Amino acid sequence: MYEGPVQNLIDELGKLPGVGPKSAQRLAFHLLQAEPESVERLRSALQxxxxxxxxxxxxxxxxxxxxCRICSDPRRDPTLICVVEEPKDIEAIERTRxxxxxxxxxxxxxxxxxxxxxxxLRIAGLMRRVGQEFEGEEIAEIIIATDPNTTGEATSTYLARLLRPFPELVVSRLASGLPMGADLEFADELTLGSALSGRRILSGGPSQPTRSGGVLRPEQTEAPERQPEPQLAPQSSPDLSEVEEPRGVTVPHRP
Incomplete structure (x- = not known):
């Protein structure tokens, strides 16, 4: 334990996420040894x-x-909304371009x-955005991009149920599965199962398959109406009595 302001600084730094007691102590002594101008810039930034x-x-x-800069940008598509948990998730998606x-x-x-x-949570605000126009445009799709864990999946299911009364609104979920560059043998069962359920067709089959229980099934399309077969006019049987019988072959005659 240190005395006075030093220990108070260590205690406050230790409350930051991802900062343990040792890290808080190193940060505190780094600030003590830093130039006064650097400490003042940090204080001004925090204020x-x-x-x-x-x-x-x-x-x-x-x-x-x-x-924010994204909502103020007229080049963004107002009919498409991506739902995230935290502001830091926006930066992660923006990096994908x-x-x-x-x-x-x-x-x-x-x-x-x-x-x-x-x-x-700001769920009520989301429902208000869905129910009204933004910049003269109606929302066409909601992409749920919550974390792929227990709480994130529960939130995704809850939002999908709330948005069900809007039949014209498309509600989608970010795909989850194998990361790029990963080896299949090191994937856990949940990740591999999610990758199988969310797989996509590369060639062949219908263009928009429906998924049921993780199995891709072709869309049920109505069978075309069966056209009636054309009726052929009955043909009269030839009179075999007038046919010359080949030699060695007996042709039966109708009575």
Missing amino acids: AVVDGVSYCEVCGTVAAGER EFRGLYHVLGGALDPLNGIGPNE
């Missing part, structure tokens, strides 16, 4: 976060104004054991 950073009124991520829609931050995941229910 600016407390005083000047708010949350976007549309998606709920951190922003410097009323709206594959998504050009908007986001909605829940602020966590459903966890009844820790007292986190629907009222503690």
